[in-house]
Amino acid sequence: MRLDQFIANCTELSRKEAKRAIGTGAVTVNGAVCRTANRKIPEDARVTLDGEPLILPGERYLMMNKPAGVVSATTDSEHPTALDLLPPGLSRDLHIAGRLDLDTTGLLLLTTDGQWSHRVTSPRTDCPKTYRVTLGEPLTDVAEQALVTGVVLRNEERETRPAKVRRVNDTVIELTISEGRYHQVKRMLAAVGNHVKALHRIRVGDIALDPQLAPGEYRALTGQEIASVSQG
Numbered sequence: 001m002r003l004d005q006f007i008a009n010c011t012e013l014s015r016k017e018a019k020r021a022i023g024t025g026a027v028t029v030n031g032a033v034c035r036t037a038n039r040k041i042p043e044d045a046r047v048t049l050d051g052e053p054l055i056l057p058g059e060r061y062l063m064m065n066k067p068a069g070v071v072s073a074t075t076d077s078e079h080p081t082a083l084d085l086l087p088p089g090l091s092r093d094l095h096i097a098g099r100l101d102l103d104t105t106g107l108l109l110l111t112t113d114g115q116w117s118h119r120v121t122s123p124r125t126d127c128p129k130t131y132r133v134t135l136g137e138p139l140t141d142v143a144e145q146a147l148v149t150g151v152v153l154r155n156e157e158r159e160t161r162p163a164k165v166r167r168v169n170d171t172v173i174e175l176t177i178s179e180g181r182y183h184q185v186k187r188m189l190a191a192v193g194n195h196v197k198a199l200h201r202i203r204v205g206d207i208a209l210d211p212q213l214a215p216g217e218y219r220a221l222t223g224q225e226i227a228s229v230s231q232g
């Protein structure tokens with residue numbers, strides 16, 4: 001899309017007024033001033049006008065590298081929330097598609113699209129989540145096998161669904177699960193006599209945490225990432 005069109009779509013400005021604003025240097029694209037009204041920009045470009053981020057109307061889809069100490073909720077009286085890390089215009093109407101604990105870091109998805117987030121979180125959709133888990137003790141072969149086939153969590157009766165384990169080293173594994181029970185990863189490790197020292201989500205379905213994102217940073221999902229969930 002042309003930059004002047006992008007601005008006209010996001011604001012009340014006409015194309016002509018948008019061109020004029022671009023000419024004055026009031027517009028940045030991905031952090032740099034742009035004075036070229038006919039520059040072609042992707043829909044997920046970060047555009048600002050007079051320092052204010054512009055957002056195309058329609059549904060929004062973001063990924064964030066959640067830092068520890070930030071709550072996966074829209075409001076909280078004690079801690080900052082993931083939405084507090086976003087500019088107000090961007091956070092409006094967003095909700096979190098699959099929460100993480102206060103001390104868990106990594107890939108957090110935020111969207112305005114309720115159907116899409118339902119597909120991310122519903123156990124009926126096969127949308128596996130992968131966590132890098134730092135363990136208190138080296139993982140035994142018996143424990144690994146139990147995680148893979150299914151374990152019974154404390155105060156529950158039904159076994160967890162089959163999971164995948166990839167050993168990174170003695171005390172770090174990548175665990176892929178396709179359910180989202182309460183504190184599931186921590187409780188799975190407790191069920192096999194181990195415990196979690198650190199938990200970091202690296203992937204949800206086909207969406208991988210962007211290595212460019214420092215803790216607290218976010219970006220728009222690409223069309224392909226959004227569609228990867230829709231296609232189940």
Ligand code: URA
Nearest residue numbers: 100101104183185186
């Ligand atoms: N499992 C947990 O125990 N905690 C999380 O934050 C996510 C999965």
